[in-house]
Amino acid sequence: MKTIIVVGGSKGIGNAIISKLVNSSKVVNISRTVPNLEHANLTHYSCDVIQENLPEIETADGLIYCPGSINLKPISRLSIDDFKNDFEINVLGAVKVIQKYLPILKTRNKPSILLFSTVAAKLGMPFHASISTSKSGVEGLVKSLGAELAPTIRINAIAPTVTDTQLASKLLRNDKMIENITERHPLKKFLNPEEVADMATFLMSDKAASMSGQVFEMDCGIVTFKI
Numbered sequence: 001m002k003t004i005i006v007v008g009g010s011k012g013i014g015n016a017i018i019s020k021l022v023n024s025s026k027v028v029n030i031s032r033t034v035p036n037l038e039h040a041n042l043t044h045y046s047c048d049v050i051q052e053n054l055p056e057i058e059t060a061d062g063l064i065y066c067p068g069s070i071n072l073k074p075i076s077r078l079s080i081d082d083f084k085n086d087f088e089i090n091v092l093g094a095v096k097v098i099q100k101y102l103p104i105l106k107t108r109n110k111p112s113i114l115l116f117s118t119v120a121a122k123l124g125m126p127f128h129a130s131i132s133t134s135k136s137g138v139e140g141l142v143k144s145l146g147a148e149l150a151p152t153i154r155i156n157a158i159a160p161t162v163t164d165t166q167l168a169s170k171l172l173r174n175d176k177m178i179e180n181i182t183e184r185h186p187l188k189k190f191l192n193p194e195e196v197a198d199m200a201t202f203l204m205s206d207k208a209a210s211m212s213g214q215v216f217e218m219d220c221g222i223v224t225f226k227i
């Protein structure tokens with residue numbers, strides 16, 4: 001049975017991922033709060049990945065890094081600290097966990113890493129300057145490390161559009177906003193965490209053995225189509 005480290009499995013997309021993975025893998029979750037899930041295959045470490053030392057873990061075949069931010073403001077109101085904070089949680093947190101767990105991943109058969117970008121890295125949208133900058137960094141990391149770690153370790157990212165999680169709750173806080181967001185997408189929908197988790201579990205599996213260095217847009221058409 002594979003062991004997958006999930007950073008950020010207590011909520012949102014990460015929580016949907018651990019709920020699926022525990023059925024077929026051992027899962028080591030790292031987050032500040034405890035996931036509302038109990039399972040024989042699930043181990044939890046309470047840790048702030050930015051502020052604290054990461055836990056020692058003996059073995060892992062995969063690593064998924066979920067923490068991120070949605071900090072939308074006009075450039076005149078974005079402080080340098082906003083940019084630094086977004087870069088820290090989206091990029092440097094991912095770098096920190098990859099550096100920490102790379103030695104144990106390297107010892108395994110077909111290990112894999114998964115990061116999260118956003119559609120806002122490809123699609124220019126007002127007020128997304130900070131998050132777009134940080135997630136473009138995540139995409140750069142995926143490309144560069146994909147080459148550097150080949151053929152031993154695969155690394156990919158999913159770039160979701162709006163997904164119904166706590167992080168996106170401000171964007172989905174009333175029926176009018178939900179309708180507007182639904183209408184803006186050519187497929188007339190946005191994402192739920194479970195469908196992102198399905199993509200994540202596929203990319204972590206050996207079925208995705210030929211894919212590395214890729215950013216998979218789950219965009220409900222918003223980046224791809226102009227209708």
Ligand SMILES: NC(=O)c1ccc[n+]([C@@H]2O[C@H](COP(=O)([O-])OP(=O)(O)OC[C@H]3O[C@@H](n4cnc5c(N)ncnc54)[C@H](OP(=O)(O)O)[C@@H]3O)[C@@H](O)[C@H]2O)c1
Nearest residue numbers: 008010011012013032033048049068116162163165167168
């Ligand atoms: N939701 C969207 O609409 C959307 C759209 C595009 C991209 N994304 C990206 O998709 C990813 C997942 O998003 P989400 O909506 O599932 O986010 P979320 O609901 O905020 O969940 C984030 C997870 O990361 C953990 N986390 C955050 N900061 C942490 C820290 N310092 N140390 C340890 N754990 C930490 C949180 O747990 P604790 O609070 O317990 O620590 C939580 O389990 C993010 O990278 C986000 O940028 C999301």
